[in-house]
Amino acid sequence: MRVLGIEGTAWAASAGLYDSEADDVFIETDAYLPESGGIDPSEAAEHMHNAIPAVVDAALAEAADRAGEDEPLVDAVAFSRGPGLGPCLRIVGTAARSLAQTLDVPLVGVNHMVAHLEIGRHRSGFDSPVCLNASGANAHVLGFHDGRYRVLGETMDTGVGNSIDKFTRHVGWSHPGGPKVEEAAKDGEYAELPYVVKGMDFSFSGIMSAAKQAYDRGQPVEDVCVGLQETVFAMLTEVAERALSLTGSDELVLGGGVGQNERLREMLAAMCEQRGADFFAPEPRFLRDNAGMIAVLGATMYEAGQTIEIEDSRIDSDYRPDQVPVTWREDESVARIPTNAADGDELRGAEATVEIDGDRVVKRRAEKRYRHPELDERLRRQRTTLEARLTSEARRHGVPTPLVREVDPREATIVFERVGDADLQAALTAERARAVGRHLATLHGAGIVHGDPTTRNVRVDTDVERVYCIDFGLGFYTDAVEDYAMDLHVFEQSLDGTAEDPAAMREAVEAGYAAAGDEAVIEQLREIESRGRYQ
Ligand SMILES: C[C@@H](O)[C@H](NC(=O)OP(=O)(O)OC[C@H]1O[C@@H](n2cnc3c(N)ncnc32)[C@H](O)[C@@H]1O)C(=O)O
Ligand SMILES: Nc1ncnc2c1ncn2[C@@H]1O[C@H](COP(=O)(O)OP(=O)(O)OP(=O)(O)O)[C@@H](O)[C@H]1O
Ligand SMILES: [Fe+2]
Numbered sequence: 001m002r003v004l005g006i007e008g009t010a011w012a013a014s015a016g017l018y019d020s021e022a023d024d025v026f027i028e029t030d031a032y033l034p035e036s037g038g039i040d041p042s043e044a045a046e047h048m049h050n051a052i053p054a055v056v057d058a059a060l061a062e063a064a065d066r067a068g069e070d071e072p073l074v075d076a077v078a079f080s081r082g083p084g085l086g087p088c089l090r091i092v093g094t095a096a097r098s099l100a101q102t103l104d105v106p107l108v109g110v111n112h113m114v115a116h117l118e119i120g121r122h123r124s125g126f127d128s129p130v131c132l133n134a135s136g137a138n139a140h141v142l143g144f145h146d147g148r149y150r151v152l153g154e155t156m157d158t159g160v161g162n163s164i165d166k167f168t169r170h171v172g173w174s175h176p177g178g179p180k181v182e183e184a185a186k187d188g189e190y191a192e193l194p195y196v197v198k199g200m201d202f203s204f205s206g207i208m209s210a211a212k213q214a215y216d217r218g219q220p221v222e223d224v225c226v227g228l229q230e231t232v233f234a235m236l237t238e239v240a241e242r243a244l245s246l247t248g249s250d251e252l253v254l255g256g257g258v259g260q261n262e263r264l265r266e267m268l269a270a271m272c273e274q275r276g277a278d279f280f281a282p283e284p285r286f287l288r289d290n291a292g293m294i295a296v297l298g299a300t301m302y303e304a305g306q307t308i309e310i311e312d313s314r315i316d317s318d319y320r321p322d323q324v325p326v327t328w329r330e331d332e333s334v335a336r337i338p339t340n341a342a343d344g345d346e347l348r349g350a351e352a353t354v355e356i357d358g359d360r361v362v363k364r365r366a367e368k369r370y371r372h373p374e375l376d377e378r379l380r381r382q383r384t385t386l387e388a389r390l391t392s393e394a395r396r397h398g399v400p401t402p403l404v405r406e407v408d409p410r411e412a413t414i415v416f417e418r419v420g421d422a423d424l425q426a427a428l429t430a431e432r433a434r435a436v437g438r439h440l441a442t443l444h445g446a447g448i449v450h451g452d453p454t455t456r457n458v459r460v461d462t463d464v465e466r467v468y469c470i471d472f473g474l475g476f477y478t479d480a481v482e483d484y485a486m487d488l489h490v491f492e493q494s495l496d497g498t499a500e501d502p503a504a505m506r507e508a509v510e511a512g513y514a515a516a517g518d519e520a521v522i523e524q525l526r527e528i529e530s531r532g533r534y535q
Pocket of ligand 1: 009010011083084085112134135136137138159160161162164165176177178179182256257258259260261262287288289
C-alpha cells in the first residue's frame with residue numbers, strides 16, 4: 001500500500017509518501033522562514049500556496065517510481081486537518097481534496113498531534129507507550145485509554161517551542177529560536193528560573209518573563225539559555241515520569257520539533273533509564289513537522305476504514321488529540337491497576353521510592369540524574385519540607401492524611417504512618433470520588449492547594465470507608481481561585497486517563513466539592529477547560 005500525505009499546519013509545506021510493503025517513508029519539505037519576527041499567519045499561508053504544488057509533485061513522482069504497471073499511484077491521500085493556523089490548513093485541505101478527487105482515491109483527515117505520537121509508536125515498535133509531544137505550538141503528555149489518546153497533562157499557556165522562540169525574539173535572534181538556545185547553552189552556566197508543575201500540567205509564561213528580565217538585567221545570555229533548557233526540559237521530563245507512574249506504563253516516545261534538542265532527549269533517556277523504562281525518540285526528520293508522519297498515520301487509518309467524505313473534511317484549527325476515535329487500536333488501556341503493596345515492598349512513584357515497613361512507610365526523594373544538580377537539590381529539599389508541613393496541616397483542618405513520624409529535609413526523607421488498603425485507582429467508586437471532592441474543598445477553604453491530586457495520590461481504607469489524601473509535595477498556600485480550580489482539573493484529568501466511567505466520577509467529585517466548597521471554583525474549572533491552548 002502507498003499513501004500520500006500532505007502537511008501544512010504552520011511552517012512546513014511538506015508532502016510525503018509511505019510505502020507500507022517496504023516500510024519506507026519519503027519526505028519533501030519546503031520550510032517557511034520569517035524574515036523577521038515570528039511566524040506570520042498570512043505570510044505562512046502564502047508560502048503554503050506557493051510551495052505545496054511542488055512538494056506534492058515530488059511525492060507523486062516518487063509514487064510513480066514505485067507503482068507497478070496498471071497499479072494506481074497511491075491508495076489514499078491523507079492531510080493534516082488540525083490543529084494549526086487556519087489560513088494554512090485551508091490551503092492544504094483544498095489541495096488534498098482535489099488530489100484525492102483527481103486520483104479517485106479515499107481521503108483521510110489526520111490529527112497532526114496524533115501523527116506526532118503515532119510516528120514514534122510506529123518507528124519504535126512499542127505497544128502502548130506514553131507520549132510526550134514537545135512541539136512549537138503544543139506541549140502535552142498523552143496515554144491511550146478507553147479508545148482515545150487522553151491528555152494526561154499539558155501546558156496551561158503557550159507551547160514549549162513558541163515560548164522559547166519568544167525569548168529569542170526578545171534577545172534579537174532570528175526564528176526559530178530553539179536551535180540557537182541549544183547552541184548558546186553549550187557555553188553557559190546554570191541560572192535559576194521559576195519551576196512550574198501542577199500535577200501533570202505546567203506553564204511557561206512565568207519562566208519566560210523571568211528569563212527576559214534576567215537578560216535585561218545583564219545576566220549573560222548563554223547562562224539564561226542554560227537555565228531555560230534545564231528548567232523547561234526538567235519540567236517536561238518530570239511530567240512524562242508522572243504519566244509513566246500514573247499509568248504504570250514502561251515505554252515513552254517523544255514527538256515534536258523541540259524533540260530535536262539533544263539535552264531534552266538526554267534528560268528523557270536518563271529518566272527512563274533510572275526507572276527501568278524504555279525510551280524512543282524518532283529521527284529528527286520525523287520529529288519536526290513533516291508529511292511522512294501524516295502519510296504513515298494516514299495509512300493506518302485508511303486500513304482501519306477511517307476515511308472521510310469530501311463534504312465532511314473541513315479543517316479544525318483547535319483539533320484536540322482526544323477528539324479522535326482511535327479505531328485502529330485494540331481497546332486496551334495503558335493504565336494498569338496497581339495492586340496493594342505488602343510489608344517489605346518498595347514502591348516507585350514518579351518522584352520517590354516508598355518502602356513499606358510494617359505500619360510505617362518511608363518515602364525518599366532520590367536524586368534525579370536527569371536534573372541539574374542545583375535544581376534537583378532545591379526541589380527535593382523544598383518538596384520534602386512542604387509535604388511534611390501540609391500533610392499535618394491538612395489533618396488539622398479535618399482532611400484524613402497519614403501522621404508524619406519523622407522528617408529529614410537534607411536526606412529528603414519522610415516517615416509516615418501507613419494508611420488505607422488500596423490506592424483510589426484500584427478502588428474507585430462514585431462515593432469515594434465524592435469524598436475527594438469534599439476533601440479538596442476543605443483544603444481550599446483552609447488556603448491549601450494539594451498540587452497533585454490523582455487517583456494514585458488518594459488511599460482508601462475499604463473497611464471503614466475512609467479516604468486519605470497523600471503526597472502533598474507539590475502543594476502550596478494560596479487564596480487564588482484559579483489555583484483551586486487547577487487542583488480539581490488535575491484530579492479530573494487523572495480520572496479521564498484511568499477511570500472506567502470518567503464522566504460519572506467527575507460528576508461525583510464536583511458534587512462533593514459543591515457541597516463543601518465555593519461555587520466560584522467550579523465556574524473557574526469550566527473556564528480552564530474551555531481555554532484554547534494552541535497559541
Ligand atoms: C500545530 C503545528 O503547526 C505545530 N508545529 C510546530 O510547532 O512545529 P514543530 O516542527 O513541531 O516545532 C517547531 C519548534 O521546534 C523548535 N525547535 C527546533 N529545533 C530545536 C532545538 N534544537 N531545540 C529546541 N527547540 C527546537 C523551534 O524553535 C520551534 O519552536 C505543533 O506541532 O505544535
Ligand atoms: N502513607 C502511606 N500509606 C500507604 N501507602 C502509601 C503511603 N504513602 C505512599 N503510599 C503508597 O506509595 C505510592 C507512592 O507514594 P507517593 O505518591 O507519595 O510517591 P510519589 O513518588 O510522590 O508518587 P507520584 O509522584 O507518582 O504520585 C502511593 O501511590 C501509595 O500506594
Ligand atoms: Fe508539529
